Amino acid sequence: MNTPASPLEGATIDTPKPPVIEARALTKHFGGTRHLFARTPTVYAVNGVSFAVQQGETFAIVGESGCGKSTLGRLLLRLIDATEGRVIYQGKDITQIDAASMRKLRREMQIIFQDPFASLNPGMTVGQIIGEPIALHGLAHGAARAERVAQLLRTVGLQPAYADRYPHEFSGGQRQRIGIARALAGEPKLIVGDEPVSALDVSVQAQVINLLEALKQDLGLTLIMVAHDLAVIRHMSDRVAVMYLGEIVELAQVDDLFDAPLHPYTQALLRAIPASTPAARRERPALSGDLPSPTAPPPGCRFHTRCPHAKPRCKDERPLSETLPEGRQVACHFWREIQNAGGGTPLVASVSPKLIERLGIYRERQALANSGV
Amino acid sequence: MSREERRPVLEVSGFSLKFSRAPEVPNLVDNVSFSVGAGETLCVVGESGCGKSVTSLALMGLLPSPPAHIVAGTAQFDGKDLFRQSERELADIRGNRMSMIFQEPMTSLNPAFTIGEQIAESVRRHRGKSRAEAREEALEMLRLVRIPAPEKRLDAYPHELSGGMRQRVMIAMALANRPQLLIADEPTTALDVTIQAQVLSLVKNLQAETGTAMVLITHDLGVVAEVADHVAVMYAGRIVEYGTVSDLFDDPQHPYTIGLMGAIPSVGKREGPLATIHGSVPSPEQMPAGCRFAPRCPFADERCIDQAPPDKLIDGTHRVACWVAPVELCATPRTKEVTA
Numbered sequence A: 001m002n003t004p005a006s007p008l009e010g011a012t013i014d015t016p017k018p019p020v021i022e023a024r025a026l027t028k029h030f031g032g033t034r035h036l037f038a039r040t041p042t043v044y045a046v047n048g049v050s051f052a053v054q055q056g057e058t059f060a061i062v063g064e065s066g067c068g069k070s071t072l073g074r075l076l077l078r079l080i081d082a083t084e085g086r087v088i089y090q091g092k093d094i095t096q097i098d099a100a101s102m103r104k105l106r107r108e109m110q111i112i113f114q115d116p117f118a119s120l121n122p123g124m125t126v127g128q129i130i131g132e133p134i135a136l137h138g139l140a141h142g143a144a145r146a147e148r149v150a151q152l153l154r155t156v157g158l159q160p161a162y163a164d165r166y167p168h169e170f171s172g173g174q175r176q177r178i179g180i181a182r183a184l185a186g187e188p189k190l191i192v193g194d195e196p197v198s199a200l201d202v203s204v205q206a207q208v209i210n211l212l213e214a215l216k217q218d219l220g221l222t223l224i225m226v227a228h229d230l231a232v233i234r235h236m237s238d239r240v241a242v243m244y245l246g247e248i249v250e251l252a253q254v255d256d257l258f259d260a261p262l263h264p265y266t267q268a269l270l271r272a273i274p275a276s277t278p279a280a281r282r283e284r285p286a287l288s289g290d291l292p293s294p295t296a297p298p299p300g301c302r303f304h305t306r307c308p309h310a311k312p313r314c315k316d317e318r319p320l321s322e323t324l325p326e327g328r329q330v331a332c333h334f335w336r337e338i339q340n341a342g343g344g345t346p347l348v349a350s351v352s353p354k355l356i357e358r359l360g361i362y363r364e365r366q367a368l369a370n371s372g373v
Numbered sequence B: 001m002s003r004e005e006r007r008p009v010l011e012v013s014g015f016s017l018k019f020s021r022a023p024e025v026p027n028l029v030d031n032v033s034f035s036v037g038a039g040e041t042l043c044v045v046g047e048s049g050c051g052k053s054v055t056s057l058a059l060m061g062l063l064p065s066p067p068a069h070i071v072a073g074t075a076q077f078d079g080k081d082l083f084r085q086s087e088r089e090l091a092d093i094r095g096n097r098m099s100m101i102f103q104e105p106m107t108s109l110n111p112a113f114t115i116g117e118q119i120a121e122s123v124r125r126h127r128g129k130s131r132a133e134a135r136e137e138a139l140e141m142l143r144l145v146r147i148p149a150p151e152k153r154l155d156a157y158p159h160e161l162s163g164g165m166r167q168r169v170m171i172a173m174a175l176a177n178r179p180q181l182l183i184a185d186e187p188t189t190a191l192d193v194t195i196q197a198q199v200l201s202l203v204k205n206l207q208a209e210t211g212t213a214m215v216l217i218t219h220d221l222g223v224v225a226e227v228a229d230h231v232a233v234m235y236a237g238r239i240v241e242y243g244t245v246s247d248l249f250d251d252p253q254h255p256y257t258i259g260l261m262g263a264i265p266s267v268g269k270r271e272g273p274l275a276t277i278h279g280s281v282p283s284p285e286q287m288p289a290g291c292r293f294a295p296r297c298p299f300a301d302e303r304c305i306d307q308a309p310p311d312k313l314i315d316g317t318h319r320v321a322c323w324v325a326p327v328e329l330c331a332t333p334r335t336k337e338v339t340a
Helices: A069-076 A099-106 A126-136 A142-155 A160-164 A172-184 A202-219 A230-236 A254-259 A264-271 A312-316 A353-370 B052-060 B087-093 B115-127 B131-144 B163-175 B193-210 B221-227 B245-250 B255-263 B302-306 B333-339
Strands: A021-030 A043-053 A058-062 A084-089 A109-112 A190-194 A222-227 A239-244 A247-253 B008-018 B029-037 B041-045 B069-077 B098-101 B181-185 B213-218 B230-235 B238-244 B311-315 B318-321
Touching: A021 A069, A043 A069, A043 A084, A043 A247, A058 A069, A058 A230, A069 A109, A069 A190, A069 A222, A099 A109, A109 A172, A126 A142, A126 A160, A126 A172, A142 A160, A142 A172, A172 A202, A202 A230, A202 B255, A222 A230, A230 A254, A239 A254, A239 A264, A247 A254, A247 A264, A264 B193, A353 B245, A353 B255, B008 B052, B008 B213, B029 B041, B029 B052, B029 B069, B029 B213, B029 B230, B029 B238, B041 B052, B041 B221, B052 B098, B052 B181, B052 B213, B098 B163, B115 B131, B115 B163, B131 B163, B163 B193, B193 B221, B213 B221, B221 B245, B230 B245, B230 B255, B238 B245, B238 B255
Parallel strands: A058 A222, A058 A239, A109 A190, A190 A222, B041 B213, B041 B230, B098 B181, B181 B213
Antiparallel strands: A021 A043, A021 A084, A239 A247, B008 B029, B008 B069, B230 B238, B238 B318, B311 B318
């Protein structure tokens, strides 16, 4: 197929650029406060997480509910304050800076939320929602602001006339576009997407994914995707961090991670993805048990209670994150011994030739219709 | 799989429904027909608003009427037409010979009763067992759905269980009376991927043991690829394509099916931007007059806009409701060159 290669695909981490944003031993605990009679349980949401995101990269944070991925996304933007550790944005520690300077910085660091039904103020028009950050940061006034709002609406594929409508008049996909336009209003450098497409239907999800990718390329954005859908992550990201109970267990280039997962949790996660065609159906050992409570994480390796390869050492000793030559990180005592355990059955079976042919015709007809016949 | 044992447990034909009696309002579910045999799984797949959940609720008799109004159609189950049963007759069928699993394991269990009591309730109601016998049966069901330490869990309240565990309890409740038909509405949508894999394989194994027929409602084509025998693709209240799971994945005919499959990101190597379906689903008040997909379809012509397409038989059970399928006939000379 005639797929235009993304210019970012060639960009690897060996070109030394200063990272846009960096987490250093970031930790967040909730609760643990004394109340009248008792202490609330401490939730160990994020524990000593470190990574750096490069300019122009799409960095994905993946994990199951309760693994701390959303908390981590919010920590990076300082929407909540870290218990310990630091966030470095463009070489500057932003963990301690005052509210006024943080507010200035927010222009450059934006977020897109998961729920397009809850994240837009129902009492404001779309024009007001998108215009607010422009006004707050003093970027434009009066007619210039209205013009900027119209331009942003066009950028996300909506009609400028929609500026006078209210959020309830739009479908889920359109609302998510409005949320994206609002995030773009301050001309950000970094956008954190907290499950930005998971509430949308498949066909709309594809529209929003394509929009995010196009915007990222056109505007030179850096994108941090917090998500649980592994196919979306494979499609969109350059590097992936896999989280389990508040810790990063593996961090790698997207192809390396999907082709040869090293950590037993990553292996289990990939095995759990449903088959992409009926021909790819297979018996697969499913991960047993549930996620332990983050108020009482297991000692040693946090995954040992569900790990099929666990040994006594895993119960006692917390594995340190090991960095491999190609920059890949894995936190497991025995990753060398089990590295082939994730392989075996390939994830994807070949797509039917008829579907490929028909999809080609479908896309062509669509392009023809778009060019305005 | 089971073509020889294809004696339909449930046979729905010509089912149409709307939430109004006004003649000018279009049917929300329009002329839907399908059947499912013993031990078979039929997946009904479609996006929000396509009428898949409304169909399942109507089958269970769970839609309040009014406003719901069944315009036409029958649903033959166990020698009876489900659409023409009284509330009392339905109460005897539901949870007994036919049961349902809902999407939200958080809200579909009663928070005020232990899970043991909730499973036992249907056993006592339908099979007249004593309290002790029913409790024993509930314990057996918890074992069957592989809940760890079932003796302890029997007296647990729903809030003490995780989402995956609650969904298993729902499954235990639904299967407690060995129903002939199970309707599962997005049973794994609220669950994480590793828990989804556990639940799907559990349902599959139980189904193989009990021979229950299943209608599984989902929006996830991955789940379809994993468990379906037959698939019905719904769009805006109509079945646009129906066939065996391999018919659908190997030989998708309807432009909507094709677009939907192209819109899913693959877990394989990245291959350029995703296919999209332009626009959005029509609202129930403004259903297009002809083919309901026409306004979003890249192949639509005058006929599609004016007239609803009839079902076209491809082969066996594979049928499609489209004027232009197969779309190869619409290929421009340039595409033919490219694909040749």
